[in-house]
Amino acid sequence: MEALSVVLVVDDVKTNVLIMRQCLKGQHQVWAAASGKECLALAKQQPDLILLATDMPDMNGYEVCQQLKMDTETAHIPVILVTAKDANDDEQKGLALGAVDYITKPIRPAIVRARVATHLQLKSHRSKLQFMALHDQLTGLYNRHFLAEWAAQHLSSMARHQTELSVVMLDLDDFKKINDFNGHHVGDKILQAVSKCLQDSFRKEDMVARIGGEEFIILMESGMTEAREKAEGVRQRLQQLKPMGITVTGSFGLLVANAQMTDFSHLLVLAEEAVYKAKADGRNCLVYYDNGQYITVG
Known part of the structure; x- marks a missing residue:
């Protein structure tokens, strides 16, 4: 009622x-x-x-x-x-x-x-x-537009208060094959299941957004250690999820912004480079950016 x-x-x-x-x-x-x-x-x-x-x-x-x-x-x-x-x-x-x-x-x-x-x-x-206007219609997650607004506000706050902001990019592995083999209606169900997994894995104050296709962004006010633990935990939960009996894995890129890194578009480029390396290193792994180097774990 x-x-x-x-x-x-x-x-x-x-x-x-x-x-x-x-x-x-x-x-x-x-x-x-x-x-x-x-x-x-x-x-x-x-x-x-x-x-x-x-x-x-x-x-x-x-x-x-x-x-x-x-x-x-x-x-x-x-x-x-x-x-x-x-x-x-x-x-x-x-x-x-x-x-x-x-x-x-x-x-x-x-x-x-x-x-x-x-x-x-x-x-x-x-x-x-x-x-x-603010949410992705398929998954209910925030969309790219609101993500950019949220990031701008928090990066500005981070610079003032000398805090850290972790950026996690997730790209589902071989998602085109899943769509081609099972149909887009199944692909949509998988995206919804992955989105719920992400929402359940992070705090309400964290930003979880779908930025297009099978790509997601998570922003957290945390340092590298906490961000790595959370991202790795999600990577493991994802491969155990098996929505509709289909194995789903993801390649993760991670970096932590500091007071000198306030250009969000540049942060996305760095996170995307980390994801590319994760794909090249065999997929289903986490790559983090630290002091100019990309390091693979998982």
Whole structure:
């Protein structure tokens, strides 16, 4: 059963909150806040939509909306302002601050339900589009576009804080033969199984991306020792995976960037050279780049 969406109702008048609860009963889960400060705190828990009264003491709805939209944690939450005023200036003010819609009092239940349903649906569509823009459609892993953005941010942070960033490139061995012999539908299933293996093998804070075909990139904030252990562990798990009864192995390239290595495209070239050497050394092995040398293990 699909979970009900969460609507946060913000109003200092209890009667108004009760009316909104009755309007949305059975269709949505309703949270309530009696002040702007309480709203800002509850919004951190990520409701799906906020119904926000404009006339409240201490902090009015316009001020609350402005703070919500200025915070990256809550800026994406659609806000519908609820007011007793129906002047165009008030509506324009709310929309200019980032509200998605305006409901005037007295409350009409059918209008509330329709507006809430519409903006929840629009939010769902936006979320799906954002996911598609950042993720590989076959595997659900991050795509090359988001990988580049993530890398740029973390390489900049690495340079400031003098930390290390490990880059692992994985290219599945003889994948064209697997596709040619078994068909692309089987190849797709194998890519999905490999992707799940990678997701399960690394931390949530690590970046795991598919950059095309049978190539994957993993970025970790770690040094060489930890990165080698993790990459070698994945190499061994991969050859034991046998999705759909088919043996799958991979050639791995690894390097660790330091504060002087902040060009991500250059890091990818070095990792790719390591993968080429792994292929030349018989495949199903790990090659790491260290002090200008490529060293094969596994």
